[in-house]
Amino acid sequence: MKRALELAALGVRGANPLVGAVVLSADGRILGEGHHRGAGTPHAEPAALAETLRRGNDPRDSTVVVTLEPCNHTGRTAPCTQVLREAGVRRVVYAVHDVHGVAAGGAQHLREAGIECVGGPGAAAARMLNERWTxxxxxxxxxxxxxxxxxxxxxxxxxxxxxxxxxxxxxxxxxxxxxxxxxxxxxxxxxxxxxxxxxxxxxxxxxxxxxxxxxxxxxxxxxxxxxxxxxxxxxxxxxxxxxxxxxxxxxxxxxxxxxxxxxxxxxxxxxxxxxxxxxxxxxxxxxxxxxxxxxxxxxxxxxxxxxxxxxxxxxxxxxxxxxxxxxxxxxxxxxxxxx
Amino acid sequence: MKRALELAALGVRGANPLVGAVVLSADGRILGEGHHRGAGTPHAEPAALAETLRRGNDPRDSTVVVTLEPCNHTGRTAPCTQVLREAGVRRVVYAVHDVHGVAAGGAQHLREAGIECVGGPGAAAARMLNERWTxxxxxxxxxxxxxxxxxxxxxxxxxxxxxxxxxxxxxxxxxxxxxxxxxxxxxxxxxxxxxxxxxxxxxxxxxxxxxxxxxxxxxxxxxxxxxxxxxxxxxxxxxxxxxxxxxxxxxxxxxxxxxxxxxxxxxxxxxxxxxxxxxxxxxxxxxxxxxxxxxxxxxxxxxxxxxxxxxxxxxxxxxxxxxxxxxxxxxxxxxxxxx
CATH class of the missing domain: 3.40.430.10 (Dihydrofolate Reductase, subunit A)
Structure with missing residues (x-):
């Protein structure tokens, strides 16, 4: 989560919050990393999964660690919940809940799809990161x-x-x-x-x-x-x-x-x-x-x-x-x- | 001389000018480096020669490249000309003349002692370094x-x-x-x-x-x-x-x-x-x-x-x-x- 928070800080603050994500293998190796680069660009999870594939790694059965609950909303990009499901991710660890009305409910959606979902680690730091934005x-x-x-x-x-x-x-x-x-x-x-x-x-x-x-x-x-x-x-x-x-x-x-x-x-x-x-x-x-x-x-x-x-x-x-x-x-x- | 100028900039500007020195072997390897760290501390040449010995290198027949003409004056430290002679240095390349009345004349003194002495390389940069001080x-x-x-x-x-x-x-x-x-x-x-x-x-x-x-x-x-x-x-x-x-x-x-x-x-x-x-x-x-x-x-x-x-x-x-x-x-x- 520390690395995901570091990645988040690399992003562009503005219309969207700062979010970072890391894709981990079952034995804890980093398969890919990503962060959100501003409104209209991919969210952190799809960015990290894309980077995983670019590095020739397999995201199936991986754990995705992300600083914000994955969105469940089709905005200018597809819902992250769908992207995570389609990539075969086994487990998602996120820091803070998404308070954005239309995008909320991602964790519940993932659980219903059989993906293990844990919220809370690094919550204080992740909240601080987007405190003013929130x-x-x-x-x-x-x-x-x-x-x-x-x-x-x-x-x-x-x-x-x-x-x-x-x-x-x-x-x-x-x-x-x-x-x-x-x-x-x-x-x-x-x-x-x-x-x-x-x-x-x-x-x-x-x-x-x-x-x-x-x-x-x-x-x-x-x-x-x-x-x-x-x-x-x-x-x-x-x-x-x-x-x-x-x-x-x-x-x-x-x-x-x-x-x-x-x-x-x-x-x-x-x-x-x-x-x-x-x-x-x-x-x-x-x-x-x-x-x-x-x-x-x-x-x-x-x-x-x-x-x-x-x-x-x-x-x-x-x-x-x-x-x-x-x-x-x-x-x-x-x-x-x-x- | 570029390295000597870089070393000089590491020093402390104040009562004395910024000076850096590099000791080179006959085949151009760096044997030691030094810079002046402020009034009352060793000049750049003795500092570089001391570092040469500390590294286990032999300063005899070396070339000393220094950003300022070696001083010929006993102030709070011994004259650099004497230190260079005693170390067996063969050749001295310096950037600018010493304009300090009592300390000037170092190059002539070294030549009379049989040490080859060349002034001028890097003079513009060395002068700029101590422009306000001069x-x-x-x-x-x-x-x-x-x-x-x-x-x-x-x-x-x-x-x-x-x-x-x-x-x-x-x-x-x-x-x-x-x-x-x-x-x-x-x-x-x-x-x-x-x-x-x-x-x-x-x-x-x-x-x-x-x-x-x-x-x-x-x-x-x-x-x-x-x-x-x-x-x-x-x-x-x-x-x-x-x-x-x-x-x-x-x-x-x-x-x-x-x-x-x-x-x-x-x-x-x-x-x-x-x-x-x-x-x-x-x-x-x-x-x-x-x-x-x-x-x-x-x-x-x-x-x-x-x-x-x-x-x-x-x-x-x-x-x-x-x-x-x-x-x-x-x-x-x-x-x-x-x-």
């Missing part, structure tokens, strides 16, 4: 990734407003990769007026766009959007509200399960204040400006203990990456356990 | 390391002034390690009044304090220092000036060759404005404050192009290190070549 789903709101690019001293623009570019090409390309993983990309109406972004994902590569479609481009705020704004066109959504909860509700109703908040700083801070940021990718350039627009204004912290003390996050992307001279920090809010 | 020496001022500890958004304190602690234990221990490497540790008089620091290096370990002595504790600024300030005592120096150049002159005259500037932010910015920071260690905590005292105030940059665009520095410490949840960035100013 909370978002339970709250009927999208999982929210925030992205920020700043100077070493936390500025997103110089005093004269210049901001192109603080980070280098490679960091900005990685930012475009984040766009390709989301169902929707959101900016504030102030940023729209200032930068007139297109919010499309540059340099799409087939592997990163499993669903073969672009994210919704969302502007949030009360400022009217010019007729000729670059964001307009198919997939453009305007949310005339300053209320984060209302915006998330509307997007969820429209089918958005993974939202990328790109800023500006006031919008990002509004999501942070609402406790609605599930992970943060912060790109830091080795640039010292001394003054200029702060990356996270108006958070209202008076004392050090009021600040948001986040946690380096190795799941769904390494905690620390370099892109040329820039550094990317991957952080998540502390869990309810304060962990 | 410039400091030429300007008769200490080499200056600045240290800063901040939140992700570039704050050194919350709005109410609370600042203990932004970074964790391990990052702060590393900060103490930096103190042990310097000849003097400097803070502004405002910081002295606010924090009353002792500026002694906690947890000394023998290996890190080669000189067996503590750094001078320096306060700079016009604010009077209270009689009961914790910094007072042997090794306490007060510089009643706001002029960075004057402060550096005074310290150089007192024998300080490596200065650690610890802040506060206004003092660090004053050194940055004066172009007098040769390397920066920035500790960044995964804490978002939103507001509070900025890490680098009053730099005067109006536009993005006015900002200090620094360079990740792998010499004298890796460019990027993690200390628990905190990250340490090691940066240097761009060289005259804009590199």
């Amino acid at each position: 909370a978002a789903l339970a709250g009927r709101r999208p999982f929210v990734t925030a992205k920020s690019a700043q100077s070493l001293d936390g500025r997103v623009a110089a005093p004269d407003g210049s901001s192109r570019w603080i980070t280098g090409d490679r960091a900005r390309e990685d930012g475009h990769r984040l766009r390709r993983l989301a169902d929707a990309v959101l900016v504030g109406s102030g940023t729209l007026l200032a930068d007139d972004p297109r919010l499309t994902a540059r340099q799409p590569d087939a592997e990163s766009v499993p669903r073969g479609r672009s994210a919704l481009r969302v502007v949030m705020g009360m400022t009217p959007v010019p007729e000729r704004a670059a964001m307009r066109g198919p997939g453009f959504v305007q949310l005339a509200t300053r209320d984060v909860g209302a915006a998330l509700n509307t997007l969820y109703e429209q089918g958005v399960r993974h939202l990328l908040v790109e800023g500006g700083p006031r919008i990002t801070s509004a999501f942070l204040r609402a406790g609605a940021v599930d992970e943060l990718f912060s790109y830091v350039a080795p640039l010292i400006l001394g003054d200029g627009a702060p990356a996270f204004p108006d958070l209202g912290a008076e004392s050090l203990t009021d600040g948001l003390r986040w946690i380096p996050d190795d799941a769904g992307g390494p905690r620390l990456l370099e892109f040329g001279a820039d550094v990317r920090l991957h952080l998540r809010p502390p869990g309810p356990q304060g962990s | 410039a400091a020496l030429a300007g008769r001022r200490p080499f200056v390391t600045a240290k800063s500890a901040q939140s992700l958004d570039g704050r050194v304190a919350a709005p109410d002034g609370s600042s203990r602690w932004i970074t964790g234990d391990r990052a702060r221990e590393d900060g103490h390690r930096l103190r042990r490497l310097a000849d003097a540790v400097l803070v502004g008089s405002g910081t002295l009044l606010a924090d009353d620091p002792r500026l002694t290096a906690r947890q000394p370990d023998a290996e890190s304090v080669p000189r067996g002595r503590s750094a001078l504790r320096v306060v700079m600024g016009m604010t009077p220092v209270p009689e009961r300030a914790a910094m007072r005592g042997p090794g306490f120096v007060q510089l009643a000036t706001r002029d960075v150049g004057a402060a550096l002159n005074t310290l150089y005259e007192q024998g300080v060759r490596h200065l650690l500037v610890e802040g506060g932010p206004r003092i660090t910015s004053a050194f940055l404005r004066a172009g007098a920071v040769d390397e920066l260690f920035s500790y960044v905590a995964p804490l978002i404050l939103g507001d509070g005292a900025p890490a680098f105030p009053d730099l005067g940059a109006e536009s993005l192009t006015d900002g200090l665009r620094w360079i990740p520095d792998d010499a004298g410490g890796p460019r990027l290190l993690e200390f628990g949840a905190d990250v340490r960035l090691h940066l240097r100013p761009p060289g005259p070549q804009g590199s």
